[in-house]
Amino acid sequence: MTKRAYNFNAGPAALPLSVLQTAAEQMTNFEGTGMSVMEMSHRSENYERLNNETQGLFRTLFGIPDGYKVLFLQGGASTQFAMVPMNLLPAGKTAAFVVHGAWSTKAYKEAKLFGDAVTIASSKESGFKSVPDLSKSALPDNTAYLHVTSNETIEGVQFDAFPETGEVPLIADMSSDILSRPLDVSKFSLIYAGAQKNLGPSGVTVVIAKDELVDKSPEHLATMLRYDTHAANNSLYNTPPSFSVYIMNLVLRWIESEGGLAGIERRNVEKTNLIYQAIDESEGFYRGHADAPYRSRMNITFRLSNEDDEKAFLKAADAAGFVGLKGHRSVGGCRASTYNAVPYEACAALAEFMHDFRRKRQ
Structure with a gap:
């Protein structure tokens, strides 16, 4: 066997060796079907079971309370930079942002394309070497949500504790540290994460959101950009990234086996x-x-x-x-x-x- 590299890539990133080995063994015959998971219909009983099991593993591992949807979408976190304000930022409301690196900056700039957005705290002047102090930051009275990026991959800066926002929904991009530590999911109204850091290969994006946020999106949005489209169809409205979901399922099982x-x-x-x-x-x-x-x-x-x-x-x-x-x-x-x-x-x-x-x- 060829020696494995010491893989410190930022993403796509290292996957557990046991996951890759299991995937290799099942590549041409998933659960006795005589097909790869990449070949089967996403409407089949086998794939629907995989889809539901993967959602269940997420709920168990992350301690997701009742009243939240788990969605498997496409387009990466960068698409969520747009989908969040498109779905959750109505006219007359303001999206508030904590900016402490390149990705939170991109999320903030994207939100400004769809409505009013403000930065309530930033560590830009110090070179993005810290999470800014939020003790003196105030949310606007008309805040639709507060957006944070839990971990900035480029600068290497991470939230240790998250702000208390009261009735204001807290939204988090957790693309690079999701499932790396226990968290109280109930503090957040919506969490999103691209898979290619801690969850699996690129191609699938996880959204964990309160029912009331995703059950009714603005009617003027394109069908594929509405959260309620995917929530109503159990993430199977269109052909999903089935192989990425499958690998994510194996990664979640591996996390479970690691304690x-x-x-x-x-x-x-x-x-x-x-x-x-x-x-x-x-x-x-x-x-x-x-x-x-x-x-x-x-x-x-x-x-x-x-x-x-x-x-x-x-x-x-x-x-x-x-x-x-x-x-x-x-x-x-x-x-x-x-x-x-x-x-x-x-x-x-x-x-x-x-x-x-x-x-x-x-």
């Missing part, structure tokens, strides 16, 4: 501590981007002390089998994306490589 979200969070803390420790003990050779209280457990962003060392580091890391460590093109530097499926051994290997590289260069 659920409590077990996954414990693993994530242990493995990312190795890399953060290598940064903190380097005496400035490695410099973390995010302020310590806001460091992400999903995306570890850092620079080296000079550009020559940085180029040499990335080149040596690539030669040693580490994949995806180059920072996003918009900010440069280095980034290790340590999503759920990235094993402890990969993080330990990277930490040791960082120690060795520093010793050789200093």
